[in-house]
Amino acid sequence: MRHKHNNDISLLLCLSLLTLLPLLAKCDEHQKPYIVYFGGHSGDKTPAQILETHHSYLTSVKETEEEAKASLIYSYKHSINGFAASLTPEQASQLNELDEVVSVIESRPRKYKPHTTRSWEFAGLNEAATYNPQVSNRFDTEKSFMAEDLLHKAGYGKDVIVGILDSGIWPEARSFSDEGLEPIPKTWKGICQTGQDFSSSHCNKKIIGARYYLKGFERHFGPLNATSDYRSARDKDGHGTHVASIAAGRQVQNASAFGGFARGTASGGAPLARLAVYKVCWPTPGQEKTMGNTCGQEDMLAAMDDAIADGVHVISISIGSDDLLSHMEDGISIGAFHALERNVVVACSAGNSGPTPATLSNAAPWIMTVGASSVDRAFLGRLVLGNGKMITGQTVTPYTLPERLPLIYAADAALPWVPKNETDQCLPNSLSPEKVKGKIVLCIRGTTFRVLKGMEVKRAGGAGFILGNSAEFGDAVYLEPHVLPTTALGYNDTNEVINYIKSNKDNATASLAEPETVFGNGPAPFMAGFTSRGPNVIHPSILKPDITAPGLNILAAWSEASPPSKVSEDHRVVSYNFDSGTSMSCPHVAGLAALIKAIHPTWSSAAIRSAIMTTASVKNKKGEAITDQSGDKATPFEFGSGHFRPSRAADPGLVYDASYGDYLLYLCSYGLRNADKRFECPEVLPPTYDLNYPSVSVPKLNGSATVRRTVTNVGGAGKAAYFFGGKPPPGLTVEARPSVLYFSRVGEKKSFELRVTVRNRTAAEGNFRGGYGFGWYAWRDDYHVVRSPIAVSLG
Template sequence: MRRAHEQPHGSRWTARARAGVQGSVGPGSALNRSQPRWRRRGAFVAATRASGRRKKGKAEMDGGRRPSSPELDKTTMVKGEHTGLASGTREDEPMARIAPGEVKGGGLRRRRLAACKRGKTGGAARAWGVELRGEGTEHGQSRGARLGQGGGDSGGDNGAGQGKRRKGERKGALPMPFWEKGGGRERELWLRVLEACGMGASGLGDDSGDDCKKASGVRRLHGVGVAGLTRRRLGGSAGTGGDRATTYVIVFDGLPASPSGLLATVVTSPIQVIVVQIDESFVGVIKQLPGVLAVIPDVLHKVHTTRSWDFLELERNGAATGAWKDAAKYGVDAIIGNVDTGVWPESASFKDDGYSVPSRWRGKCITGNDTTFKCNNKLIGAGFFNLGFLASGLLQGKPPSQAAELYTPRDYIGHGTHTLSTAGGGFVPDASVFGHGKGTAKGGSPLARVAAYKACYAEGCSSSDILAAMVTAVEDGVNVLSLSVGGPADDYLSDPIAIGAFYAVQKGVIVVCSASNSGPQPGSVTNVAPWILTVGASTMDRDFPAYVTFGGVTSSMTIKGQSLSNSTLPQGQRYAMINAKNANAANVPSENSTLCFPGSLDSDKVRGKIVVCTRGVNARVEKGLVVKQAGGVGMVLCNYAGNGEDVIADPHLIAAAHVSYSQCINLFNYLGSTDNPVGYITASDARLGVKPAPVMAAFSSRGPNPITPQILKPDITAPGVSVIAAYSEAVSPTELSFDDRRVPYNIMSGTSMSCPHVSGIVGLIKTKYPDWTPAMIKSAIMTTAITGDNDSGKIRDETGAAATPFAYGSGHVRSVQALDPGLVYDTTSADYADFLCALRPTQNPLPLPVFGDDGKPRACSQGAQYGRPEDLNYPSIAVPCLSGSATVRRRVKNVGAAPCRYAVSVTEALAGVKVTVYPPELSFESYGEEREFTVRLEVQDAAAAANYVFGSIEWSEESESDPDRKHRVRSPIVAKTTCG
């Protein structure tokens, strides 16, 4: 997640960031929080389960009648706010609100429903937005269109024929309301939603009747599971936010495919989604519907935004290693799905020469209104998910061109193309950014097939759209799912990404997520569910240095920065320099000019000079543009103390260099010591073999895990700084609207970039070991990671100090070693369910698609023994509240040659804590055999371990028959003696 206060590129992001700083009325703002609850605009996801039963007829389900009131079931409801919105959402206009008592069945309700029933029959669909563009309709896509993959009138499956009109339906007419189309569980659940909101199926009637509006809490009813479903609502178009209704997303489990396409999706899918906008007073009624598990905010998330594969040892001097080419076959059998901003299909990274579509692939290429978008045998699937985003109302006042971007999988931001090509892009020689970093671009699994699931837009990504995309990807047949996106860490039972990932893991699909870009703040890591592989970001051994020389000819000093600018200054000439703090325009505070805000610089003070700006708030590239517009010839971008040594190469529009905090101290001292400072900025160029590397990026979010500190997060770190990959040619490399440059490849930084590196490696492992579970693959990556750098030291953070597992998890990923881990920690869905029950022993049932062998939902029994959260069979160990002593249990599985024997050692001691492992040796007689062991932590000096202390254990293989065979299986340990 790119931080709102510091975007590397883009007016669409930075303008909202500034608006957020100046004040907003969004749901998360102080202004909005001051409003009464009913005046706030929020969004909710309601997760439900169908208890795993077979489909039943109406009589069998409820005795042959539609219940007048829903049966009550214990559920949870979580109220939340939009996240990832820099400018917030518009406060809604007042509208009459029905008190809860009026809705639950009094005479007022009956009178209003009676008035509604007298309305026109056909008014229901028009009033309540049930216009289908699904199977069999004039505008529709073919049968099999997936969750939320909406299309416009010209949408289709890349050549698949459009559906025919139903019998008796005139061209352009709205289809029959769904509640008149027949029975089935889908209809029953929809009817129950309506009933719970104070209206019957026939009470939707009159378009213009105020009584209809008042009689029902329902303002909009959407089917996220519907391909091409459009919505119209009372008094306006969908998404305009013209009433006080709140958006809820209701997720149903285990529904069969709908013949009408209304609830839509795949027979085997246990997750279905609908969006319903209702008055907030009805939340309590909706959550009590049979099968409703939780009510979850439908929040907006943000995306988290070559040499790297050489640095990860898959190449040596540009040549592929045997492990990459022969053992893992370049990931040829992997299908990598990417939930992001879409894809630029014409990119050379997605050419399909020599490819074929795997027979197991069940997906589609849903192109929507984009007739030029084509999938192929490399890019085998695409779709877009926008109904949750549309329900947010954020399209209000936007130009039609931006609205059109929601109805195609094409990437108009660049982020999704970059991440997907990093994970699975093919070989493309001579790729570079303005000539910098020239080489062969490729993904971690360059022969993998890829699929793009667009759920993210300029303002962010709706939770419901992300969830719909994840479920669709799993049903399509991906075996790796990559998400460089996230919001604030949330309870696992209330986090749609965690819920979707849990479903994926049960289907054998590993989910890789970015850790977020909110570092180095402790506890800022997101996507922390234990069934997710969470990735932090660090540097690689390549940079793009640009040097700043300042001072007189005989007393000059040179400091090193980073840049990808294609603008250079004439050699041999020195330019006047000025601190931006002293270059403020009239009536502009120096605090603004220090940061080089738009309009903050005085042209008379800046013209012809190199301006020294400070990093923060607005985009780094935008600061250079501000200098250029004021007449400056160059920019030095200086870190503040919080950024430390973390510098990033950006494609600046002016000669520029991004310089670390320690280096800038010398520069600022010089500027303050003379009345006529002068200096020069060199052109940048790529340099390899940089030491030390890796170094943790300052923006990479840190642990401890804010939800369950017993699970160490992030899990791993990978290259995420100055990564070159494919890019969308619909947007400039800076994302600034007035930058007309277009590039096929771009350089980007963020945990968004590190996540797909690991996804690509996962594709290699999946190709070599197709039967491995997601937990086994995750373990292989974690236990073979390294905590050292290429300079014989420990991995450092942005300040130069030694980093901790809260920054890098188990360490820096090592691709080759992960393909041969020796031992792995396997974890089943039942283990995860026990983990959740250990957190909530009275939860009944679990609000996740967790089913037992009998097909019924898993429930937590109050008297059962589930152990402790820290006993989950995880490759790392965390004990956050260690008192006296504690023993944790683990089991490992042999995936190497047999027989074999492993001995354990404490490779890094914990200050104040004694670590004992029993037994000290493990022997395996066959492949796949499992052994258990315990790790005892005993406090010896409570004061020394009052704050978190770090250590590790390592199992080392001892082979008599093959002395060269030496697997090392390492697990980090974190502990502290205080609680909270």
């Protein structure tokens, strides 16, 4: 250990004057969990030796060896070299001064926000058809040749292991049955960790592994409240069960929610893939009533270290942070970087902070970052106003109000104590029973849980409930298990109802018709308003998100210990539930990655990501451009390369591959030269936008820039010719050199240069959105279209 300096007098006093108990207590009060990260392991030490080394580092800043051992939270000793420990800021600073330390990270708990009967069928996989491995080797019904071909070739993902980092799993769910499954893959090295209400029998040939991680959480918050969650891998929240079933749930017939809504065959993308569950998220103290969860960085890093060693092939992480963290300050990014070295695909949610720009999380180039979009199924809840006007909202509440009743705006029924800017929110105990009783009440989305708004209307004696969107949410509506006859409206329809109420004063009336399920509804997919978006402020040379997938109103398995609304006042129990968020879109992509991994087991994680990205579509089902929450044309900062197309992704023609060394070179150009001690950065570094990525982002372009890329021929035919084409951002030109790529065999690589030039700066500035212009380029042969988005800002 080589120190640059060590002269912190306050720390020495704190550690040496042991007789001064108040001072010692003060030191303890300032201890926080930190992650000390050294990079990767050299492979020449046993786990016991690694642990001893980590203890020695702690002993160097602690008073005694016992104190050092007591402070240790985790020793990361598989792929990741580092440890988590309770340290004072001064001790953390001392360790950060060591040459061998890559980074020291103060571990702040990361909170996730809710960040599938129809979704896979909408995406091109025929999940309505069932597969019986004991009867035949094909679908019982044939609806989509390409989907059948993909699933058949992939064996439905039977030998692929998908790791889920989340809130655990409800093992009794029908989606996790192991009936008819083959033995557990011999490559599996993990365990089934027992705990509260979770025994070894809860693992099977479907859920082949389960672990839980509490040490970091309890260092932050103290012992887990025994009534708030299970001290095991069992899921009390519902979120983990939901995402696991989306990625790899079995095909379950007659799945539905709330008395029959969305009835059909529920399935994950890779229905025969195996699941390994890593519970890292726990109820946030003080937020148990609204099921708010926290996921500690040190716990997630320990889970990823174990998952890589256990032998997972794909990791799905529907967790993110509102904090914008750089490469080596983010536990998920560090873990995913080591997963990359072991060729493990990592898919992460982009976040739910839209429509504000530059809000996405999980932005590292070795992570597949997923935005959220809609499917084409709607559950129509028609509102009929007293003037005869019919407005179509959406609902999954099995109640109706066919007779006309008085209609009132919540802002006109709020009690005097309610702040003026919240009178329309239907906050708990905010409505006047005298004004609300027997009426239908219009409440606006925003403050507090949506289901709680309906509960407040019910408490005040209301007969029905309309949930209206404000401008920030546009026309995307959430399906919720409300407790009254309800419909949810987009922004424009909400305004129409408000105007009707205002123009009719005390005479406004309305009725709510019986819900109706329709398919092919509207211009789908469209981007969900909540989906976080670019530009990528951490890595401006990497366009993010990478892809979009269904994340709005997704039906999947649920924990029977969690009410469908996730509100403690709700005592209903369901097996399947709707949820929305990039949390739901992420496991869709993880499930597809599992299928591609099954078909192409030797492909790198970069090649799999490239295949998914370059085969995506930027058109909706009507053949028009994908739109955003306001109906305007969406951009790559919302959908990345486009909406994923599973049936195309297994045969992309060309892939943009990248090795672990390529990412280390990227980090050198980024300014991080010590990510791996075995790699020496060259003296001349390429620009960061030269990382061999399936998309192109050129920030602060002045004049022109040359972007270098290499593609690998993975098409079925050895000989192929690909021709360049595309559409440059406004006011720019994009040229490829060469403009034709000739291949003579599968596996052959060809390099090319893209010359991006400002042709008309005035035209560019006048047509750029938010400072960026967007375009695309593609390589085409007779069958494949290998498409990549382009984003450029001007310097």
